[in-house]
Amino acid sequence: MDQLRPKIKVEYVQHAAIATLTDEKILDESDIRGLAGSIMPLVETSPGVNLVLDFSNVKFLSSAVLGLLIRISRKIYESDGQFKLCGINPKIHEIFRITRLDRVFDIHADRYDAVRSLD
């Protein structure tokens, strides 16, 4: 069901994979399943991956996305990779702040900052 997948564009810069979410809204179960189906293989086939998830196109998301981000981060940290978020607009950043997930995830202003912060 590829047509249901939120599109992500993956680029490799230095020692990081940058996955840019291209959908403006990530809402329901099919969006989440599609996103998981796009990102998880990237994480599972590249142990120790440094993944930067770029939200600069995303204008709206539901709390179900937060659960997926936690699952992705667990998978990455299990294999000693690094996980960074960037390009999060102020209203969505407020969702991270309210849920205190801004303390859990390493959030950067943009992809350049995120890549620079990799160890």
Add this chain to the structure above:
Amino acid sequence: MVERGLVHKSRVVASCVSAIEPLCRELLDDVTGFGFDEDEVFGIHLAVEEAFANAVKHGNKADEHRSVSIEYFITPVKVDISISDEGAGFAPEAVPDPRTEENLYNSGGRGLLLMRSHMDVVEHNDKGNCVHMIKYRANAQSDEVKE
């Protein structure tokens, strides 16, 4: 008793998460038309999506044969939204705080917190299968002064 608004819409939709989309779009167009600002519209959208997802997943236990009822009233001062499912209900006070250390890494349980943080009133009926939410329009008072 819900105050009657200038816009009043009521729908019963199938219990699947995507079923809210057309009505949600109408609601957001309506509140935008009444002068709710961008941040308020974002918060209303988030609260409705979260409440509807809770009704479908937790209330109706993802049973697509059940339905969800949505009713809203809008005045220049506020939007008043009720979302009901056909489930057994729940006790909102028993929902754990997702911000605590032991719950912070849970994959779910944040919907109610986000509804409460973006709306002015979030309350449930005694049974716990109907959520009633109100958002007051911040600029409503300054409009009255201009008039």
